[in-house]
Each structure stands twice: as C-alpha cells, then as structure tokens.
Amino acid sequence: MNIFKTFLLTAITVSSWFITIEPANSQEKIEVTSLIQSTQGLSGKKFSYPRWKQAELRLLRVNIPVGLQTPLHIHPAPMLVYVQQGKLKHSRGETINYFTVGESFIESNSGSSHFVESVGEKPVILIVSVSSAVGLPTTINK
Numbered sequence: 001m002n003i004f005k006t007f008l009l010t011a012i013t014v015s016s017w018f019i020t021i022e023p024a025n026s027q028e029k030i031e032v033t034s035l036i037q038s039t040q041g042l043s044g045k046k047f048s049y050p051r052w053k054q055a056e057l058r059l060l061r062v063n064i065p066v067g068l069q070t071p072l073h074i075h076p077a078p079m080l081v082y083v084q085q086g087k088l089k090h091s092r093g094e095t096i097n098y099f100t101v102g103e104s105f106i107e108s109n110s111g112s113s114h115f116v117e118s119v120g121e122k123p124v125i126l127i128v129s130v131s132s133a134v135g136l137p138t139t140i141n142k
Contacts, residue, residue: 036080041108043092047078048109053133060138062126064088069117072142077132079107084127087120113142 040046049055064070064086082104090097090105092114099105100120118124130138 035082036104036106038106041078041106041111042090042097043108043111043114045108045110047106049131050077050109050133050136053135056132056134056136058128058130058132058138060126060128060130062124062128064116064118064124064126066118066120066123070115070139072113072115073139074109074111074113074142075107075130075139076109076136077130077138078109079131079138080129081105081107082127084125086118086122086124088124088126089117089119091115091117 066086069089081099083099083101085101088099090099092112097105098119116124128138132138
C-alpha cells in the first residue's frame with residue numbers, strides 16, 4: 001500500500017510540474033522570416049517556370065568539398081540557393097560573387113553559363129530548391 005501512495009504522490013507532483021510549464025509553451029509564437037524574394041536571378045535576368053511538362057519541385061542538398069568547382073553549366077529551371085556551410089565563389093564571365101553561411105541567391109533559368117567553387121576552410125553545403133518540370137535536368141554542363 002505504501003508503494004501505491006508513493007507512486008500516486010509522485011504522479012501528482014510530476015503532472016503538476018507539466019501543468020506549470022504548459023502556459024510558457026503556449027506563449028511561444030511561430031516566426032516566419034523572409035530570407036530572399038525576387039523576380040530575377042543573380043544574372044539580373046527574369047526567370048520563368050517550365051510550362052510544357054508536369055511541374056515538379058525539388059529540394060537538394062549539395063556538398064562541394066574545399067577546393068573543388070563545378071563544370072561550367074546553366075540551369076533550365078529557376079532555383080533558390082541557401083548556403084548552410086562554407087564559402088562559395090560564384091563566377092559568371094567577369095562577374096564573381098561570394099556567398100557565406102546564411103546567405104541566399106536566386107539562379108535564373110535565363111542566366112548564362114557559370115560555375116561555383118568551394119573556397120572556404122570547410123566544404124560548402126548548399127540547400128537548393130528547384131522549380132522544375134518532370135524529366136527536366138537540374139543542371140546542363142557546357
């Protein structure tokens with residue numbers, strides 16, 4: 001019987017603790033922060049969505065080891081790029097941009113050929129959202 005009373009008192013104490021912290025959790029609010037918004041890509045050209053096929057959204061995690069660069073390429077669909085880790089060098093002709101942790105940019109499907117390179121002390125990790133179409137490649141090497 002003493003074990004039952006001890007268990008009951010413990011249960012009441014623990015449940016009253018949860019009731020006490022519940023109001024604190026209910027006062028927390030969801031926050032939405034816009035990271036990037038645009039009608040054009042990094043090249044300055046407006047983007048459009050592929051229209052001739054079934055639309056498809058993609059979310060990619062891209063890991064570029066330090067010192068490596070992509071081939072020269074274009075994108076046939078617009079994309080949002082978020083730098084989660086590292087330092088990224090983006091080269092399009094004579095124009096060079098650098099992006100670091102927490103920065104974002106938009107790549108237009110009307111943009112010209114470019115390449116990116118991991119130039120920091122850590123590998124670059126990109127989170128890439130692509131607004132594409134079924135069967136359309138994400139990247140076309142030049």
